[in-house]
Amino acid sequence: MSIEEFKDRNVGVSNYYQVDIEDYPTQPWDKFKRVVKRTFRLELFVGLWVVMREMIKFDIHTVSYPAEKLPIGPRYRAIHKLLRLWESGYERCIGCGLCEKICISNCIRMETKIDEKSRKEVTEYSINLGRCIFCGYCAEVCPELAIVHGGRYENASDQRAHFVIKDDMLTPMDELLTKQQQEFPGFGAVIPGSDKSVKKTPLAY
Amino acid sequence: MQDTNRLRPFFENIAFDRDDNEVILNFGPQHPSAHGQLRLMLHLQQEQIVKAHPDVGYLHRGMEKMAENMIYNEFLPTTDRMDYIASSSNNYGFALAVEKLLDLEVPRRAKVIRMMLLETNRLMSHLFWLATTALDIGAMTVFLYAFREREYLMDLIEDYCGARLTHAAIRIGGVPLDLQDTFIADLKKFLEKLPANIKDYEDLLDTNRIWLMRMENVGVISTDMALSWGCTGPMLRASGVEWDIRKEEPYELYDEVDFDIPVSDKGDNYARYKVYMEEMRQSARILDQLIPMYYETTPELMAHAPKYISGSKLDIMTQNYSLMQHFVLVTQGMRPPVGEVYVATESPKGELGFYINSQGGPYPYKLKLRAPSFWHTGILTDLLPGHYIPDVVSIIGTTNIVFGEVDR
Ligand code: SF4
Ligand code: SF4
Numbered sequence: 137m138s139i140e141e142f143k144d145r146n147v148g149v150s151n152y153y154q155v156d157i158e159d160y161p162t163q164p165w166d167k168f169k170r171v172v173k174r175t176f177r178l179e180l181f182v183g184l185w186v187v188m189r190e191m192i193k194f195d196i197h198t199v200s201y202p203a204e205k206l207p208i209g210p211r212y213r214a215i216h217k218l219l220r221l222w223e224s225g226y227e228r229c230i231g232c233g234l235c236e237k238i239c240i241s242n243c244i245r246m247e248t249k250i251d252e253k254s255r256k257e258v259t260e261y262s263i264n265l266g267r268c269i270f271c272g273y274c275a276e277v278c279p280e281l282a283i284v285h286g287g288r289y290e291n292a293s294d295q296r297a298h299f300v301i302k303d304d305m306l307t308p309m310d311e312l313l314t315k316q317q318q319e320f321p322g323f324g325a326v327i328p329g330s331d332k333s334v335k336k337t338p339l340a341y
Numbered sequence: 342m343q344d345t346n347r348l349r350p351f352f353e354n355i356a357f358d359r360d361d362n363e364v365i366l367n368f369g370p371q372h373p374s375a376h377g378q379l380r381l382m383l384h385l386q387q388e389q390i391v392k393a394h395p396d397v398g399y400l401h402r403g404m405e406k407m408a409e410n411m412i413y414n415e416f417l418p419t420t421d422r423m424d425y426i427a428s429s430s431n432n433y434g435f436a437l438a439v440e441k442l443l444d445l446e447v448p449r450r451a452k453v454i455r456m457m458l459l460e461t462n463r464l465m466s467h468l469f470w471l472a473t474t475a476l477d478i479g480a481m482t483v484f485l486y487a488f489r490e491r492e493y494l495m496d497l498i499e500d501y502c503g504a505r506l507t508h509a510a511i512r513i514g515g516v517p518l519d520l521q522d523t524f525i526a527d528l529k530k531f532l533e534k535l536p537a538n539i540k541d542y543e544d545l546l547d548t549n550r551i552w553l554m555r556m557e558n559v560g561v562i563s564t565d566m567a568l569s570w571g572c573t574g575p576m577l578r579a580s581g582v583e584w585d586i587r588k589e590e591p592y593e594l595y596d597e598v599d600f601d602i603p604v605s606d607k608g609d610n611y612a613r614y615k616v617y618m619e620e621m622r623q624s625a626r627i628l629d630q631l632i633p634m635y636y637e638t639t640p641e642l643m644a645h646a647p648k649y650i651s652g653s654k655l656d657i658m659t660q661n662y663s664l665m666q667h668f669v670l671v672t673q674g675m676r677p678p679v680g681e682v683y684v685a686t687e688s689p690k691g692e693l694g695f696y697i698n699s700q701g702g703p704y705p706y707k708l709k710l711r712a713p714s715f716w717h718t719g720i721l722t723d724l725l726p727g728h729y730i731p732d733v734v735s736i737i738g739t740t741n742i743v744f745g746e747v748d749r
Contacts, residue, residue: 151588151600154605154606155615156615177548179550180549190541211503212503237671270507273509279658279664326658327640327654327655
């Protein structure tokens with residue numbers, strides 16, 4: 137748009153409105169009047185009243201952090217977890233490497249091999265938490281819902297490169313058996329209720 | 342060149358052999374009210390500034406170059422790190438640019454969710470602006486109150502996408518998730534309280550004599566100056582230009598919701614403050630209208646374009662073709678058609694533009710980011726001379742610059 141068009145355009149319909157600011161005085165006498173008015177205006181007490189009102193509400197939310205923690209949402213993206221299949225207890229990860237590829241900060245490393253049953257087996261899987269930006273893309277691309285985010289966010293470490301390896305992330309067997317493993321509702325999750333629209337699963341063919 | 346045998350201060354091309362009593366003051370880059378990594382070299386005559394050089398680049402990460410080595414999807418979380426106060430609006434700008442390149446139609450529910458995210462981000466950004474500016478000027482109470490409200494919004498977004506600051510909550514072609522069950526209720530609760538809160542801030546600030554002294558007739562940007570320095574957003578509107586991209590070139594659903602744009606022709610700090618406060622009210626108004634719109638939509642979240650966009654997780658897990666396509670799209674990336682786009686959106690700080698030149702490959706051939714704060718930093722060169730040192734802080738405050746965005 138050129139400047140002429142810009143000036144000619146129809147702004148009447150576009151709902152612009154002036155904010156309400158009093159004109160500033162230019163004459164000395166007006167300035168003086170304003171000074172007097174401002175000096176005797178009691179606006180500071182209004183401010184005091186606002187603060188006072190907030191104070192006497194006793195609406196206090198202080199959390200003494202290490203002792204008590206704020207709850208975080210189920211979709212929170214913190215340290216990763218690797219999940220297991222509910223029925224068989226096998227690791228869900230098939231070693232496809234999509235998460236390794238999409239990872240923006242290149243912090244996922246994995247090693248795979250073909251085991252004796254000629255299935256692909258993930259022997260090593262690590263995430264460098266020093267580099268991870270917790271973008272959630274690994275969870276989003278994983279076609280097996282294997283890598284997800286967990287809620288553990290305290291990952292301070294005395295080293296710059298701080299890794300989690302497969303054993304840290306994988307759901308322990310006893311947790312799985314007692315049904316403590318949780319599906320992740322955040323990035324990459326299946327839309328709830330969409331299982332109803334599945335007619336046939338691949339196994340049915 | 343510096344004569345190494347003589348001990349004289351040597352600061353980047355600034356000659357010190359003057360006879361006048363000009364003093365050079367380095368403001369920042371660690372100064373807390375420099376809003377990040379701004380370094381201002383101020384030439385002072387007593388307390389008055391005669392010359393100002395903003396020096397940027399302390400946070401430079403080379404995002405434009407990074408984009409050339411990433412597939413389009415991968416670049417999206419990187420845009421979070423530009424204007425990190427309102428990161429969804431950057432995600433959105435990028436996603437919209439790529440969608441325009443691909444010519445995609447985004448499902449309506451995704452549009453509504455995006456609008457909600459954009460407006461909550463605008464509120465977050467404006468609340469943050471109010472808090473830090475008030476703190477710079479000395480109104481500590483407002484800082485605490487505004488951060489309290491911002492916290493509600495951050496919780497809301499955290500519940501939606503799982504992060505508080507770097508959301509990555511928008512995807513090319515839609516949004517990754519539906520709203521969680523409690524989102525609308527929480528949002529309603531927040532919107533009920535917001536007008537009273539804004540009124541509180543105004544009670545504390547609007548007529549406060551110190552606030553007025555620091556704001557009125559300080560940092561006056563005339564219309565011509567604002568236009569010639571490329572100001573956008575509230576900076577431009579406070580200088581009397583009626584221009585808001587949401588109204589002029591409506592994107593998303595901005596042409597379906599009812600809202601007004603505050604402008605002022607005063608051009609000073611106080612006008613900018615007023616414009617920001619009014620914009621918060623208008624954002625709340627937009628959010629109010631979006632809630633019923635959300636319920637009228639069908640649950641699709643991502644555009645259907647198998648060539649560019651992976652199918653839903655359900656499709657990927659049940660259908661072979663979707664899975665194969667997903668593998669191709671993740672490992673090789675989408676290949677938009679040859680062409681170039683420039684898409685400008687109204688981010689909380691002004692015109693946020695993404696220029697993409699695609700040569701048909703999976704990486705952008707060139708990506709240019711136009712961040713509003715960069716231009717608002719530039720204007721300090723012209724704006725500061727003639728003002729006094731305390732005014733520097735309030736002027737930087739009201740320009741609302743965020744250094745993630747300036748340096749990119
Ligand atoms: S969250 Fe993002 S950065 Fe972290 S491992 Fe996953 S893909 Fe990589
Ligand atoms: S994307 Fe999922 S299945 Fe593939 S390697 Fe990563 S965790 Fe394993």
